[in-house]
Each structure stands twice: as structure tokens, then as C-alpha cells.
Amino acid sequence: MTVNIDILLEDEPVKWIQELPPYQRDSIEKLLSDGASFDDVAQAWISAAAANTYHFAASAPVGSKGAFLESLKYEVRAFLCGDKKYKKERDGLFGEKGLARTYVVSALAVAIAPHLSVASAVIAPLIALILASIGKVALNAWCASQVDAQPIVSPDRP
């Protein structure tokens, strides 16, 4: 059942980035070309803020940005590696033939967003980066390597 997504995962990881919308892809590719890892870029995406600029929003930001990425990674693992709470969405996604990367990213974002109380549009590029960071490996092999991964007890929003 994981054959379809294995075709994508075993391909070049950077293809997850290349299929993002240009306004996201260009910034991410710039950071990658500067030598950042996929994980570094994901953290930069979450903590992005114009230097020396005080924001004039009328509300304070919520939660810990550091913990958020770990929470998101945990949810991606849970989705891909068979957590019961994602069974319906996972079965639906893996049952599709000819999966496209944009569809995979979107499906994961829509499924995971409610569990982290964030908008799916906010986490879609982060999910692409997490999928890219998996590297060229089959899903079952990757999941087997993640058995020691610990859940985040109290996920924080960025």
C-alpha cells in the first residue's frame, strides 16, 4: 500500500521543494543554496521576522516556536507510520494511484492542522521540508528507524 508514496520518497528529496508555489520555493531554495539543511530551513521559516523591526500587531505571538517544529515532525511521523488517529486520511492518501507531491503535502497539512490548532496553509511548506529531510528511503524503512521517536506531550503553536 505504501508503494505509491515510496516512489516519491525514494526520488530526489529536493523535488518536494521544487513543487511548492514560487513565493515559498524561492526563499527556501535561497536558504538551501546558502548551505542550510532542510531542518535549518524549516526552523528559519517558523522563526522568520524582519530584523530590527517591532511589529504593530495588536496581539502577542502564541507558544514556543522551537517546540512547534518537533510537534509537527511528530504528527508527520504519526500520519505516515500508521497512528490510528490518521487511519482514515492515511488509507485515503495511500490508496490513490499516481500520487503527486503537491497532493501529498496538501493531504498531510489538512489532516494534521487541526491536531496542532494551526491553518493548513501555514504548515504545508514545513511538511514539504520534513518530507525532503526524510531522504531517499522507503517509508517502511524510515518508520522502522523512528521507533524511538517520542511524542511531544503538549504541542505549542509557533
Added chain:
Amino acid sequence: MFDFSGISNLVFALGRSGPAGIQLVGTVFALNKPGLFATASHVAGTANQGLVVVFKKLSSINDYQDTSDTAVQSFPIQIVATDPFHDLCVLKADVGIASNIVIGGADQAPVGAGISSFGFPHADHGRMVLTQQDTEIGARVLIESGSIKAKHLVLNTQARPGQSGSPVFLRTDGLLVGVLVGSYAPGGGGGISLGGVDPHTLHQTTHAVSAEYLSRMY
């Protein structure tokens, strides 16, 4: 000079609805496609929950806005695209509102050019008064976010909480050249607060990100 009298039908407050009512979080404005709006990404935040466009009936920005009237109308809205490196966000609501704005950018706004911005200063105190600020471009600068450099305009005016997300137009032709995102503050400010005000922000060096980045997002 461009006629901005109808701007009250295009620029609104953004709020987050909760058990205690609606908390205003900044300014949002209608884009040139039905139901699409834009603001700064730090204003919209990361969650759709409770996000609403807030407005009072104003036929014109010249109407007297009753500051004692706390009754507002609202409709839900959701984040559809966010670019934290350029601090911009596009949102979608199930409404037919659209503007006829033309999106330009900092390249069309030379130093000294007259601009008008429209937003809701002091929204952090619950004040909801659509306010026009006229000033000039003081400088064009590149500001880094991570290692991503973005074009910004320095506006020679003071801004306050609630104005993030305000559209910045050229006064001559109404071209959208920027979106207000904050003011200069060493280290991003936040170190000192006197009565809720960071003294590092009490000056006339306001930052607006170039609107050109917005046109790629929808």
C-alpha cells in the same frame, strides 16, 4: 491626487473571536479578487480559529466614527497563503468583496513620494477608528529575515499597534506600494515597556514591506 473616499469599503480590522468577544489584532484589506484579503503574516498568526474581519458601516472615511459605539459586524476568514520571510498573508472569506487596487511595489515609490496608509492605530486598546496617515517615503531599504533580504519602505510617520497590515498607497495614483509591518527597533524591541509602550518604537521610522511580494501569493 487619488480619491480615497471609498477606502472604508476596502480596509477593515482583523480580529480573533473568543469567549470574551472579539480582540482586534490588526488591519486587513481587500485584494482585487472577490473574497481575498491581505495583511501582515504576524497579524494573522498561524491559526484560523476565530479569525474574523471586523467592520462598522461607514459610507466614507469622512464619516464621524462613533468611538463610544462598540457594536461591530464581522465575518469569518481563513488563511490561504503565508510568507513569513516577507511578513505577508493572503486570506479568503466567503464574501463577494473585492477592490480595484493595482499592486505595485517599492520600485515605484521613490524617496520623497507622497503616500497614504489606512489602518487602525491603538487597536490593542480596542479602539477601532479607520485612520488615514499621509507622509513621504523617507528611504528604501533592504531588511533581512534570516538571510532573505526584502525590499522595504521607510515611512516618515509614527505607527502604533493595530496598524500592521495597513495598505500603503501612492497619493498620486493610488498604486499599492507597500504593506505596513512595524517600525525600526534595535533588536526588534520588546526589551522595555512603559505603560505598555516600548520607547524604542516612539519615532517616525515606520517599515512597510514592498507590495510586489504580495502579487505572487494569489
